[in-house]
Amino acid sequence: MRATPAGGGTGDGVIADGSAADPVPGGPASTDERTAAILAAARAVAVDIGIRRLTIDEVVRRSGVSRMTVYRRFAGRDEVVVAVIRRELDDAARAVAAAVAGTTGGEARFVGAFAAAVEVLGGNALLTRLLQLEPETLLPYMTTSGHPFVAGATAFLRPYVRDLRAEAGVASPDPGLDAVAETIGRVGLSLRLTPAIVIDLDGRPAVERYAREVLVPLALAGVPRG
Numbered sequence: 001m002r003a004t005p006a007g008g009g010t011g012d013g014v015i016a017d018g019s020a021a022d023p024v025p026g027g028p029a030s031t032d033e034r035t036a037a038i039l040a041a042a043r044a045v046a047v048d049i050g051i052r053r054l055t056i057d058e059v060v061r062r063s064g065v066s067r068m069t070v071y072r073r074f075a076g077r078d079e080v081v082v083a084v085i086r087r088e089l090d091d092a093a094r095a096v097a098a099a100v101a102g103t104t105g106g107e108a109r110f111v112g113a114f115a116a117a118v119e120v121l122g123g124n125a126l127l128t129r130l131l132q133l134e135p136e137t138l139l140p141y142m143t144t145s146g147h148p149f150v151a152g153a154t155a156f157l158r159p160y161v162r163d164l165r166a167e168a169g170v171a172s173p174d175p176g177l178d179a180v181a182e183t184i185g186r187v188g189l190s191l192r193l194t195p196a197i198v199i200d201l202d203g204r205p206a207v208e209r210y211a212r213e214v215l216v217p218l219a220l221a222g223v224p225r226g
Contacts, residue, residue: 037063038070042084047126050133051081051141085141086148088127092120093156106167107216110160114188114211115204121192131193142193153185154178161219168223180219187215 041063045054056077060067074080099116103109121127130138142149161181165174191201200206 034063034065034069035073037065038073038080039084039087042080043088043126046081046084047129051130051137052134054081056080082141082148084126086152088124089149089152092117092124093152095120096156106160106163106165107212110164110216110219111208111211113157113160114184114215115207117188118191118201118207119204121188127192139193142189146189149189150182150185153189154182157181157185157188164216164219165223168220170223176222180221184215184219187218 038059041059041061042054044062045058054077056067056070059077059080060070063070070080074083096113096116099120100109100112103112127138140146158177158181161184162172162174162177165177165180166172170176191199199210201210
């Protein structure tokens with residue numbers, strides 16, 4: 001029976017059909033540890049040789065878990081790849097949240113979050129390596145098959161956009177919130193995947209200026225401002 005992808009089983013060491021996963025002697029013991037070992041091994045493979053050459057056998061070899069354990073959590077290599085990229089974005093989201101934790105004011109938090117995201121994703125070793133090694137393999141995961149990542153970016157940006165719009169006087173519930181958050185998220189992903197031509201993103205002050213002068217008005221389009 002196929003297990004739940006991109007997170008592994010039910011989260012309590014039991015597979016969806018109720019059976020327990022088999023640990024490999026000397027390998028990770030708990031379900032969370034085994035899933036983390038699989039994703040860490042897959043990330044290392046992707047950084048070393050790219051996604052195209054990533055195989056379940058190599059993940060098994062590096063992770064210390066059995067092949068059966070991998071397939072109890074992921075239907076195949078594509079689900080492993082999606083889970084690895086999603087984990088990178090989740091880690092980036094946590095780093096951005098930490099970077100603006102002490103910032104007050106809706107606009108300041110929005111600008112700070114966008115600038116921090118550009119820095120964090122720009123310095124991400126895995127994404128940088130894959131864009132160098134095989135962009136043609138990475139791009140479908142982030143574009144035509146990129147629904148999970150657009151949805152994740154939208155969910156992450158939602159509170160920052162909400163606070164920005166609330167500060168500008170938009171009442172709650174805000175019917176335009178999700179569409180605006182998705183739009184900003186798509187802009188952010190595009191800027192990470194394709195080189196800027198005339199947009200100046202060279203350094204934190206330039207990124208903050210772009211966010212303040214371009215993205216804030218975009219997020220507040222149609223909102224009366226005093």
